[in-house]
Amino acid sequence: MSWSTMADWTAAILLLAGALLTLAAGVGVLRFPDLLSRMHAGTKPQVLGLVLVLSAEALRARSLPVLGMLLVVVIFQFLTVPVAAHMVGRAGYRTDQIRRDLLVADELGRDEVEAEAAALRREAGEHKGDDQS
Amino acid sequence: MTVIYLVCAGLLLVAGVLAVIRAERGPSMLNRAVGLDVFATVVVGGIALEAAWSRRLDTLPILVALSMVGFISSTVIARFASVEPESERRIRTLEEVAREDALRRAEEEAADEEERHAVARRVAAEREAAERDAADREAARSEAAEREEER
Numbered sequence: 001m002s003w004s005t006m007a008d009w010t011a012a013i014l015l016l017a018g019a020l021l022t023l024a025a026g027v028g029v030l031r032f033p034d035l036l037s038r039m040h041a042g043t044k045p046q047v048l049g050l051v052l053v054l055s056a057e058a059l060r061a062r063s064l065p066v067l068g069m070l071l072v073v074v075i076f077q078f079l080t081v082p083v084a085a086h087m088v089g090r091a092g093y094r095t096d097q098i099r100r101d102l103l104v105a106d107e108l109g110r111d112e113v114e115a116e117a118a119a120l121r122r123e124a125g126e127h128k129g130d131d132q133s
Numbered sequence: 134m135t136v137i138y139l140v141c142a143g144l145l146l147v148a149g150v151l152a153v154i155r156a157e158r159g160p161s162m163l164n165r166a167v168g169l170d171v172f173a174t175v176v177v178g179g180i181a182l183e184a185a186w187s188r189r190l191d192t193l194p195i196l197v198a199l200s201m202v203g204f205i206s207s208t209v210i211a212r213f214a215s216v217e218p219e220s221e222r223r224i225r226t227l228e229e230v231a232r233e234d235a236l237r238r239a240e241e242e243a244a245d246e247e248e249r250h251a252v253a254r255r256v257a258a259e260r261e262a263a264e265r266d267a268a269d270r271e272a273a274r275s276e277a278a279e280r281e282e283e284r
Contacts, residue, residue: 008134009134011185012134012137012138013137015137015138015141015182015185016137016140016141018141018178019140019141019142019144019145019148019178019182020144022144022145022148022171022174022175022178023144023145023147023148023151025148025152025171025174026147026148026149026150026151026152026171026175027148027151029151029152029155029167029168029171030151030152030154030155035161035163035164035167038155038164038167038168039167042167042168042170042171042174045148045171045174045175045178046170046171046174049174049178050174050177050178050181050200053177053178053181053182053185054181054196056181056185057181057184057185060184060185060188061184061185061188061190066190066193069193069194069196069197070193070196072197072200073193073196073197073200074200076197076200076201077200077203080200080201080203080204081204083204083208084170084203084204084207084208084211087207087208087211087212088163088166088167088207088208088210088211090211091163091210091211091212091214092163092211092214094214095163095214095215095216096216097161097163097164097214
């Protein structure tokens, strides 16, 4: 078995793994109950699936310029996917489109409550200062 | 080997269909954005799969461009996401659209009718005022004529 055949088979297996991951994302996006769990399913192929498929592509092409181009794709995907996911998750939380009964931990909500309480205390303290002067 | 590529293409196709179904069902803009994100990933995977199969390199710039701008759509949707009423989160059925249309048309017709009545009332009032003016002028003229005669 020559090196090129082995590379081709490895590429095929990687492609299969990437396609399976994408299918899992499709099923998850359709079946999961709320926005955050759907995002959780949907972001798997956006990073790992893309890396698998592009490594397969690199194994098939076997040239340095192509590898550089694919690296650019992966780097940009790594930079942009978290931005989109962060924005969507934040907007979902703010506009109350998530199911809070499914959350295991809600640190943002706890922080918001604490911040509100701190603001109230500060306001009360300022009023006391006004009275004394 | 070809079989594996065909299986991969089939898996990607099914994933794309599922993502589009989620984008159609919603039930809110953000859910649709997530579904369309997954669909974009399926498109990227499909292009890479085809490039790996035929060993072509001219489609790689498409991947670069998609990975650079793919996040803009969902970012923009998330930026302008607002609290939507429950009824606006899904696409209406044809019957609902027809019912809403009928309701709106009835309202518009009622408003039109109201306006026509108002115009008619105004015209009647104006005519009455004009008649009263004419009668006044007539009375003044006859009074003046009587005074002339007395003199």
